[in-house]
Amino acid sequence: MTIKLTTKPLSTPLSRRNLLKAGAATAAGLAAPSFFVRNAWAAGKTMQIGIWGGVQGEFIRKQVLPSFEKEFDCKVDAQQGSTLGQIALLRAGKDAPKFTVMFVDDLGVEIAKREGLIDPLPRDKMPNLAKVYPRFIYNDGYGVALAISSAGLFYNPQATKPLESYAELWDPRFARKVSLVGTKTTPSVFTVIIAAAIATGKPYKEAQYLADQAWPKLKELKPNVLNLYSTDDAPLLVAQGQGAIGGPEYSKYVYPYKLKGASIDMCFPKEGAFTGVNCQILVKNAPNADLGAEFMNRMLDPAIQQGLAETALAAPAVSGLSFKPEIAGLLAYPESKMDELGLFSPDWAYVNSVRSSWIENLNQIFTA
Amino acid sequence: MFFIAVFVIPVGLMVRYSFLQQLPDGTLTGNFTLANYIRLGAVDLYRNVVVTTLRISLFTTLGAMLLAYPLALVIARGPAMIGRAITVLVIAPLLVNVVVRAYGWRIILGNGNSGVLNWALSYLGLGPVEILYTEWAVIIGSMQVFLPMMVLPLAAAIGRIDPAVEDAARTLGGSSLAVFRRVTLPLSVPGLGVGCTLVFSLTASSFILPALLGGSFTKMLGTLVEEQILTVFDWPFGAAIATAMVLIVMAINLAYMALIERRFRSRAMEAA
Amino acid sequence: MSENGLGRAAPLIYTLTGLIVLFLLLPLIFPIVLSISDTPFITFPPKGFTLQWYGKVLQDADFTSSFGFSVLLSTTAACGAVLLGTPTAVGLVRLSFPGKGFIQALVLSPLIFPSLVTGIALLRLFSSIGSNDAFLNLWIGHVLVTTPYVVRTVSASLVVVDPGLEEAARTLGAGRFTAFWRITRPQIMPGLVAGALFAFVTSFDNYAVSMWLFDASHVPLPMMMLSLISRMFDPGIAAIASLMIFFSLFMVLLLERLAGLRRAMSF
Incomplete structure (x- = not known):
């Protein structure tokens, strides 16, 4: 989080939800282009997330992040790593969380919840959760699958x-x-x-x-x-x-x-x-938790799920997608x-x- | 000397960790415990790993010592052009990532016909050898990776020996071997000491080479530490293994440096 | 003095040297051989000839940016290590104080200390004091793991320097620093150069500390390599290895050209 964020005056049109945001002191940006008014609350923010390496990580960095950053006028720093490495990072930074969203495997959801490293997923802010097969929501709503x-x-x-x-x-x-x-x-x-x-x-x-x-x-x-x-x-x-x-x-x-x-x-x-279920989790006391929720919702978007599945040849977590036969055979x-x-x-x-x-x-x- | 503080903080933190206990929710208790060390001593797996680590490090150090002398001699005593070329060739591999070099060795030592060595041997009509995924692969790899760390200090030490002393010994009728044994070797001991500590310590704590070349059959202390920290998440136990490793390696370094110096210093006296 | 300084054993020594250099270079040759293979995977023996993998790798922005970052990080870390390590070495060799042996051992301990563990300790430290500047954190971490090399090599060359000379200079009116700069520094130059080189190399190759301290916009090369290995199946990975090899050869030749590596180390 850079200093300029906390010193920016609150001059963008404020909805009730944005006012709450303002109360949280991570304020909206003056510099937000007006045509992005809908998402102006996120403008200028920088969010740190942890994603996987490999082809999946590549897909997220090239296909998901650029449009997300543009839409919310924010910056997402995506650090690649493995499940256990990411959990270790969360653990070591427990006192002052740096990350907002982490991608880990299902076993990691259990560890992170047990160790008090994560918060439950904000269901009301993630409408796409409704499309997910119920079996892929883990540990009482602390983690949700992205790829299986x-x-x-x-x-x-x-x-x-x-x-x-x-x-x-x-x-x-x-x-x-x-x-x-x-x-x-x-x-x-x-x-x-x-x-x-x-x-x-x-x-x-x-x-x-x-x-x-x-x-x-x-x-x-x-x-x-x-x-x-x-x-x-x-x-x-x-x-x-x-x-x-x-x-x-x-x-x-x-x-x-x-x-x-x-x-x-x-x-x-x-x-x-x-x-092997690749999941996403929300870090406890995370900075920019709302932006994190938007991002996690985006990851469950059917188009993104389709692309991720075809890139990594792993099954998606949401229902109602169809695949070309040569790919379907492997999923x-x-x-x-x-x-x-x-x-x-x-x-x-x-x-x-x-x-x-x-x-x-x-x-x-x-x-x- | 306040710089020392910079070193003490992380090392101190680490040692403190090793006396803590971890609860299932991942928090560390503040209670002092020896449980981690007791576990280390009680399970025979860990004793075996210590022995393996020391054996591999020792062979690597000895091997590197033997290989380093000719190179160091040429660098220090050979004609300028050749010396320079060898220096460049010795230093260049150092800048190449260990993972890359380990991959290189894997290509060479690969079992079956996909390995370069076996491919070459089969041309000569010799049977295939299985080196990859054994201790030998780790030793060969470590030797190649750490050899420059031995050559450079050694060459520096030999470079400081006054060539007149060697010439004098030769004039007095000493054979090349005798001159080397009685003059060059004892006088190069400071460099040898540096080289040996570097090679021994680095081999003992490496974890990439054993993983890639030893095929995980060959567990070393460095691998165990990595596993405890990254896979099992038992940081206190990982810290305990690390601390024990540091103590063992340090003790051995000090012991053999003392040994080498006493042994050769007396020779040097004789020679002088 | 005999002609080549090696005595009658010269031919034997040269032969041995040739073989050993071959051994040193062996694992570096094969990545180059494989990198020109016109096959979708790394295979031995290679088939065909192509330079497409090099093109592909050089266009990979991730690779080029983290390469540049690593060069910057390692250079600054090596400088830090020399500035920190040299006075430490002087103190350790020259001064005598109680517990010297212990301090000596302590300073060298990061050398053996698995840097994975050092990495966690540092991360916790930085996180508790709220230091979020990834470059600064990485720099401190790298200086920490590389300084022992400088201490070790500088100490070794200091041992043979006669402290009497420096004292003599000071008696003649030179300040403490001047005396060190003019008298001692040239004598320990080989140790300094070797130490700085080791420091650079160790930092350039460091994975274990970096993996705890890096962030998405500061990715050192070894981290990037590992991530590339897991998403690149083709000989591109061998091309990267070869590029690293060419780079190191170039660096060393440059150093040799500019500073005269062999002379700097006073061989």
Whole structure:
């Protein structure tokens, strides 16, 4: 927030809502061009938000922000980062919040709410929330989905057939051929749940609480594991023959390679696919919270949702969109198809609380 | 000396963190606790990681030491043009991002036929080797990345040795090896000390190289710190690992510097 | 003095040197080789020849602006580190006071201290004192992690400087600063140059501190690289790597040309 904002006189036409704004001392700007009177309350403001990197971040910066900034005559600084990195930033800046809106994955909504880093979404200022499938509003209205990716295995079609069941990963034909996701990113949680499900024969829903039975099973997997990857280009390495199969990983990191012609595809074994849900949250005591609400509403606009989905090949959160067949085939959309795929979201409140010990266990198993 | 304050604040904050406990809602309690350190000692995973870290750092330092001497000698003693060229070639890689260099190594060491090394070996009719995702890959990568940090101080130290001393020793009939061992080596010890501390410390705390080249099989302390801070969010525990790492690395640095200096100072005396 | 100063072992040393330099350059050669590959992905061996990736990268405004920003940040940080580190090194080497060893260890600790942790500590500090100027915050952070290099290299070259000379100059009427500037500075020049270079390089490559302190309009290069890696699948990424390599070669050659790197380090 620059000094000039707080010293600007209040000379723009004021509605009742704007008067409230004025009371909040983050005042409207004198310099606001008159033809933007409707949004003059936001003129000249600078808002800091945190968004994702990758193609999604690119889309937001190039396709969403410029028109938003123009319409509200404001500036939006969008800092790119990963879910856990963004939460860490919120945490470190808890005493004097700098950010207004953060994009995080569903597990991050749970952490941020638990740690008191966020406020509930302002429903009355976000009419587009009505279009969102109810299942994608999280933690009692503290977070809402923007894009839904499904997680499964990626494989090199020249090296193997798609797997019917995750149990095949333990097959000796995959000796040193499995590129397993590293402990740094969220899908490593799925690894544990898969192993528990295979060991116990129970569905994910129950298996996620039975991690103790996953450890011996994962130990048996070790001879098949080539590496634990920690970079986004892991699918490309498998496509080039470094390993035959890898994951679990979100589709949004795999399909862009497939569309460009790499020898890679995804399979979702019968135990079920996991969801990775990209959400947005409103920072607690955020500066420019109203502008933040407008922005979050814009992100749920059907046109933006369509564009975001087509860019990232991840399903949108709002209902009533339709896609070209070649893209539709890669999306878990609409809602009926999500149910078909058996999309599963872990109980993050539980998983987040045990994640530290899960990582410790994974490290113990896979560190030579 | 009030500059010291600038260093003390962050380090102090960090050490304080390491004695705190974190509640589930992410707040830190003000109570002093040793729990983080006890956990560090009690779980065998962390002991293993310490051993791995030290082993990798030690091999890297030794390797860099061996590789650095010829370069430093040429820079300091070779003909001007060659010395200059080598200096440029040694410094240039330093400016290249570590991630980029790690990617380079990954291309070279890649397992299977997509790796340059294996591709070359198969031409020679030699079997494929699996280096990537092992400790060796981390050592090779670290050696390349940190070698300049060893060469430059070493070259500076050798440059300060009066060539007349070496010539005198040669005139007295010493073989090249003997001259090197009894004159050049002992007199270059200050530079060697700097180089060793830099290389050892940097290797021990790196986290990008082990992640990219070690394939996460090779966990090092730096990786663990990163994981605790960025993935698990247990900052106090991360701080405890970091503090322990600093203490261990510092102790080792001091110990071997003392060792090297005592050993070679006495030689230098002899030689003089 | 023998002709090349290396004695009879010269051929052996040259051979070794050649091999080692090759080892140093190896991981830098391959990105260049791959960057001209006319394939939609990075593949080895490369196929075809194209310069399109360079064009693409050079038109990427994100890349060019963060490149410029990094050069600025690292240069100023290196200057700060030299200004801060040199007096510290002089104090540490020249003065004797209780707890000197401890202070010495402390000053060097950021070198080993995972800068990830230093980064958080700084972010919390800046956030609690309300310092929101990203450039200033980054600068302080970078000076902090780079100063130890200067302290270390300057100390090493100070150890062999005879303090008697400076005292002699002062007896002859030179002020404290003049004596340092005229007598000691030229002698520790190699250490200074090496320290400044290390500082620049470390700052230029720093990720762990920057990731906590950057904001959307101040993105240092390593952060940008990581974000590019995750959205660029083609050999453009190798082109970026190659550009960095060419840039560093150019910088070093320039430095050599202007200051005479080897002479500055008094080899």
